[in-house]
Amino acid sequence: MDPVFAFLALLTTAGAVAAVSLRNLVHCALCLVVAFAGLAALYLQLNAQFIGFAQILVYVGAVAILIVFAILLTRGSEPGNQPILSSSWQAGLGVAVLVLGALGVAVASSFVRYYPVSPAPQPTVRELGEQLMTNYVLPLEVIGLLLTAAMIGAVIIAMHEKQGPR
Amino acid sequence: MQEILDQLFVLLKAWLVGFFPLPWQPLVSILISVAALILVFALLFAVATILERKGLGRIQNRYGPNRVGPCGFFQPIADGLKMLIKEDIVPSGADRVVHFLAPIALVAPVLLAFSVLPYGRNMAPIDLDAGIVVFFAVGAGTELAVFMAGWSSRNKYSLLGAMRAIAQMISYEVPLILSSVTVIMIVGSLRPIQIVEAQAGYQGWLPAWHVFTPWGLAGFLLFAIAATAESNRSPFDMPEGESEIVAGYFVEYSGFKFALFFMGEYFGMFAISGLAITLFLGGWHAPLPFLEKSIPSYVWFFVKLFGFIAMFIWLRGTLPRLRVDQLMNFAWKFVLPMTLLNILAAGLWRFLPAGATRWLVCLVILLGAFLALGRSMVARRKWSPRKYRFAE
Amino acid sequence: MTPLHQYLFLSALLFGVGLAGALTRRNAIIVLIGIELMLNAANLNFIAFWRFSRHPELATGLMFVLFSIGIAAAEAAVGLALIIAIYRHYRTANLDQFDSMKG
Numbered sequence: 001m002d003p004v005f006a007f008l009a010l011l012t013t014a015g016a017v018a019a020v021s022l023r024n025l026v027h028c029a030l031c032l033v034v035a036f037a038g039l040a041a042l043y044l045q046l047n048a049q050f051i052g053f054a055q056i057l058v059y060v061g062a063v064a065i066l067i068v069f070a071i072l073l074t075r076g077s078e079p080g081n082q083p084i085l086s087s088s089w090q091a092g093l094g095v096a097v098l099v100l101g102a103l104g105v106a107v108a109s110s111f112v113r114y115y116p117v118s119p120a121p122q123p124t125v126r127e128l129g130e131q132l133m134t135n136y137v138l139p140l141e142v143i144g145l146l147l148t149a150a151m152i153g154a155v156i157i158a159m160h161e162k163q164g165p166r
Numbered sequence: 167m168q169e170i171l172d173q174l175f176v177l178l179k180a181w182l183v184g185f186f187p188l189p190w191q192p193l194v195s196i197l198i199s200v201a202a203l204i205l206v207f208a209l210l211f212a213v214a215t216i217l218e219r220k221g222l223g224r225i226q227n228r229y230g231p232n233r234v235g236p237c238g239f240f241q242p243i244a245d246g247l248k249m250l251i252k253e254d255i256v257p258s259g260a261d262r263v264v265h266f267l268a269p270i271a272l273v274a275p276v277l278l279a280f281s282v283l284p285y286g287r288n289m290a291p292i293d294l295d296a297g298i299v300v301f302f303a304v305g306a307g308t309e310l311a312v313f314m315a316g317w318s319s320r321n322k323y324s325l326l327g328a329m330r331a332i333a334q335m336i337s338y339e340v341p342l343i344l345s346s347v348t349v350i351m352i353v354g355s356l357r358p359i360q361i362v363e364a365q366a367g368y369q370g371w372l373p374a375w376h377v378f379t380p381w382g383l384a385g386f387l388l389f390a391i392a393a394t395a396e397s398n399r400s401p402f403d404m405p406e407g408e409s410e411i412v413a414g415y416f417v418e419y420s421g422f423k424f425a426l427f428f429m430g431e432y433f434g435m436f437a438i439s440g441l442a443i444t445l446f447l448g449g450w451h452a453p454l455p456f457l458e459k460s461i462p463s464y465v466w467f468f469v470k471l472f473g474f475i476a477m478f479i480w481l482r483g484t485l486p487r488l489r490v491d492q493l494m495n496f497a498w499k500f501v502l503p504m505t506l507l508n509i510l511a512a513g514l515w516r517f518l519p520a521g522a523t524r525w526l527v528c529l530v531i532l533l534g535a536f537l538a539l540g541r542s543m544v545a546r547r548k549w550s551p552r553k554y555r556f557a558e
Numbered sequence: 559m560t561p562l563h564q565y566l567f568l569s570a571l572l573f574g575v576g577l578a579g580a581l582t583r584r585n586a587i588i589v590l591i592g593i594e595l596m597l598n599a600a601n602l603n604f605i606a607f608w609r610f611s612r613h614p615e616l617a618t619g620l621m622f623v624l625f626s627i628g629i630a631a632a633e634a635a636v637g638l639a640l641i642i643a644i645y646r647h648y649r650t651a652n653l654d655q656f657d658s659m660k661g
Contacts, residue, residue, distance in 0.1 A: 005560040009568045016572050016595050020579025020588060026317055030264065032591050033310060035572075039598050042568075045560070046609040050296045051623050053303040055601075058627050061306025061339075063594065063634045065332060068313055070638040071587055072329075074645040085582050087654050092581025100574030107566040115562045121614030125296050125356050128624075131617050139621075143628045150632035154639035160646075 005045065012038030023084055025071045033064045047120050050128055172462040175202070176288045199291040203280050210471075211432045212242035218479045225483030252421035257320055260418065264318035269419070269426035272311035275304040276433040283440040284359050286450045286464030297358040298350060301441055302343055305396070308434065309335050312415050315427070319418035327414025330404050330490060334395055337497040338402075342392035344505035345385045348512040349376055349445045362449030371455070375448035380528035381512040386446040388505050390477075393438040395493070398431060399478050401485035402493060439474035443467060500539050507535045565606035572599035586641045586651045590634065597630045 015035030022028050036059040043052035086092070107113075132140050170177070179198050186194045216231065216239055223230025232238035256265055282297040284290040294300055309332050316328020350356055353364045367374045376382035395402035411417075416427045443449060447470055450463035457466075488496070511528040518524035576595030579588055601623045608619025645651050 001564065002560045005564065009564075012568070013571055013575070016575045019591055019595065020575060020583060025585065025587060027264075028588060028591060030310075030314065032594070035595065036598065039602060042565075042602060043605055046565075046605050048605050048608070048620055048623075049294070050299065051605060051620055051627075053296055053299045054624065054627060056303040057299065057306055058631050059594075059598075060310060061303065062336075062631060065309055065313070065336065066634055066638050067587060067591065068310075068317075069332075070641055072317075072325075073642055074587065074651040082584075082652075084584060086584040089582035093578055096574055096578035096581055099577055100570060103570035103573065104567065107563055107570060110563075112566060113561075113563045115610055117561065118610055118612070118614070121609070123614070123617055123620065125299075126354070127615075128617060128620060131621060132624075136621050136625075139625055143625055147628060147632050150636050154635040157636070158639040158642045 005042075008038050008041050008045065011035075012042065025075065026068065029064060029067045029071060032067070033060055036060055036064065047122065050123070050125050168459055168462075172287060174462070175286070175464070199281075203291060204277065207277075207280060207433060207436060208429075210436060211429055212246075214432055214436075214475050215245070216241050217475065218482070221476070221479040222483050225480075246425070249422050249425040254421040254423065255418075257418050259320035261318040261320070264314050265418075266423075268311050268315035268318060269423045269430070271314060272308055272430040273426050273433065275307035275311070276430055276437055278304045279437040280433075280440070282358055283437070283444055284362050284449055285440075285467050286462065289450075289464055290359055293357070293359055296356050298346065298356045298361075298441075298445075301437075302339075305434075305438075306339070308430070311430075315419070316415035319415075321418050323411045323413075324415050324417050327411050327417070330411075331398060331415055333490075334398070334402065334404065334493060334497075337494060338392045338395035338501075341388055341497065341501040341505045342396055344502070345388040345392065345508065346441070346445050348381050348385045348508055351509070351512055352376070352381075352516060358444050358449075362444055362451070365448040366451055368455045373448055373451060373453055373455075375446065375451070377446040377448075379515065380525060380532055381508055381515055382446055384504065384508045384511070384532045386442065388501055388508065389442055389446065391501060393442060394478070394481065395497070397435040397438055399435060400482035401488050403487060404490055404493060435475070435478060436471065439471055439478075440467075442474065443470045495543070500543060503539060504532075504535060507531060562606055562610045565602060569599045569602040569606070572596075572602065584652050584654055586644070586653050586656075587638075589653065590637045590641070593637075594630060594634065597626065597633075601626055 012035050015031045015033075015038055018031035019028050019035055022031065036055065040052045040055040040059075043049075043055060179195065179202075182198060183191050183195050219241070220230040220238070230238065231241040234240040234244045256262060279301050281291040282294055282300050312331045312335070313328050316324040316326075316331070319325075349361060353361050355361060355364075365373070365375050372378055377386045416424060419427060450467045452458040452461060452463075452466050511531045514531070515524050515528050518527060573596050576592040576599060578592070579595065580592030583589060583592070604619040604623045604626070608614060608617070611619070641651055644656060648655060
């Protein structure tokens with residue numbers, strides 16, 4: 001196994017496991033950032049330069065900050081020694097293990113194990129931009145609309161409710 | 167001779183790399199670049215601190231530091247020694263690991279940002295196809311470091327300062343990126359080197375820099391405003407507003423960790439000035455045609471960088487600090503619409519035939535928007551004589 | 559060069575971790591973190607398949623991931639806004655206690 005890949009895979013997995021298992025929520029968010037950064041490095045390993053940096057820009061710069069803000073806004077009134085697992089955690093863990101097992105068996109038994117390594121593609125940002133402006137114009141417009149709608153929706157949902165009946 | 171002087175550092179690096187066996191050469195080349203970057207910018211940091219303290223002193227009618235060395239110019243060495251031997255205090259309630267990692271997480275991304283800027287002809291440490299995206303991506307990393315510092319200190323002032331800093335950095339990141347989008351649109355590339363090369367040449371005496379076009383000038387001014395806010399410099403230094411929240415997110419840091427925060431802030435200022443120079447001020451190109459050959463390209467980059475540093479010091483000495491609500495209103499109601507209209511102006515500039523018409527159209531759009539937005543922001547204010555309630 | 563199936567195993571592992579987090583934790587924000595991890599695992603799959611595809615110049619996988627990142631950002635914003643709104647109502651971000659549909 002490639003040592004760089006092994007290191008990044010270990011980092012990403014460790015970050016992901018810590019992000020869903022630690023007790024302190026802020027630590028969870030910071031470990032999630034480690035996982036995101038590891039994934040971005042994996043994208044760079046796979047020659048997807050632009051996507052790797054976009055991943056850092058969006059996930060580390062925006063999503064992680066959002067999560068951190070939400071954590072700070074939603075804590076305080078809970079006692080510290082509550083259990084961190086939900087009441088039906090055994091069933092949830094069972095489902096997760098089943099899914100992981102199914103995925104693992106599927107990958108292990110599929111033909112991709114013998115897939116040849118193709119020469120590394122070098123996509124330029126210009127090519128990506130041209131694709132976005134020709135073949136993918138409609139999805140681009142739709143995602144712009146979606147982001148606008150999501151932003152307005154998020155603001156309206158999180159806005160303070162008016163006191164008393166309207 | 168001038169050719170050699172211009173390429174002096176490139177040749178020096180090639181000569182040094184030549185001593186190593188072939189498989190090691192890429193690694194050695196990277197290490198030399200990294201060492202040079204850290205050395206140059208650490209030196210620049212020292213020079214900038216002393217210049218800032220002296221300049222601010224002059225603006226405020228005092229001498230500034232004048233004891234250590236000739237005219238006080240060895241003050242940074244004394245400061246550095248003091249920082250190194252000071253006790254490193256960690257608050258007892260602090261989250262030790264995060265508290266320790268925060269200054270590192272602040273300085274490392276900024277150093278990464280230095281690696282994509284072209285400092286002179288053939289002098290970009292790494293030549294990436296998506297260089298500008300890299301710059302903004304690593305810039306986003308510093309926000310998290312600020313949060314880590316503020317949260318882990320377990321201090322209300324720290325947390326407030328961190329929240330202010332993050333809100334401010336996120337708000338001004340949008341206009342920062344949108345104002346650089348104009349340049350990317352016109353040049354058609356995210357490669358810093360290509361952006362600099364697009365600004366080569368002269369029209370008469372005027373260099374073909376982006377700042378000498380209507381959209382470029384507007385973009386440059388908006389970029390400079392957003393850059394000032396992004397690097398937490400006065401008049402946008404609410405995150406550390408000493409008079410309100412002591413020193414913001416790094417109250418609980420002392421000794422060398424504090425020095426790292428201080429350094430990170432200055433490094434951020436240098437990096438973002440470097441990006442402004444690359445995008446709008448022609449990178450390493452000379453301002454006048456006859457200077458292009460006689461003075462090496464990297465000298466021009468650093469001359470421009472010192473110009474930026476002087477401007478930041480001047481601003482800090484001149485302008486009072488804004489309030490948080492004023493800052494947010496300014497970002498979302500003035501700077502952001504202006505950058506969006508600037509993108510429209512740049513698009514028109516690209517497709518209208520060259521000549522006086524496109525100057526007129528762009529100027530009308532930008533000046534009209536400036537006047538309308540400015541007027542509407544001022545008109546909503548209710549001015550009244552100030553009452554001093556506590557000073558009687 | 560790492561073969562394709564190792565990336566797929568890593569992606570499956572990340573998906574499993576995210577799913578386990580989303581299904582077992584009580585805090586709504588951790589559930590959202592788990593969902594983000596699952597989305598990222600899918601993105602890794604897309605990029606890996608693109609890298610090993612016969613026509614990488616079409617950039618289909620890259621485009622899919624670009625849009626997926628945009629959707630994930632929208633999803634995070636709306637999800638966290640919902641969590642904050644619910645927290646304001648129940649004074650808790652604890653999923654076990656959101657058990658009535660009456661507002």
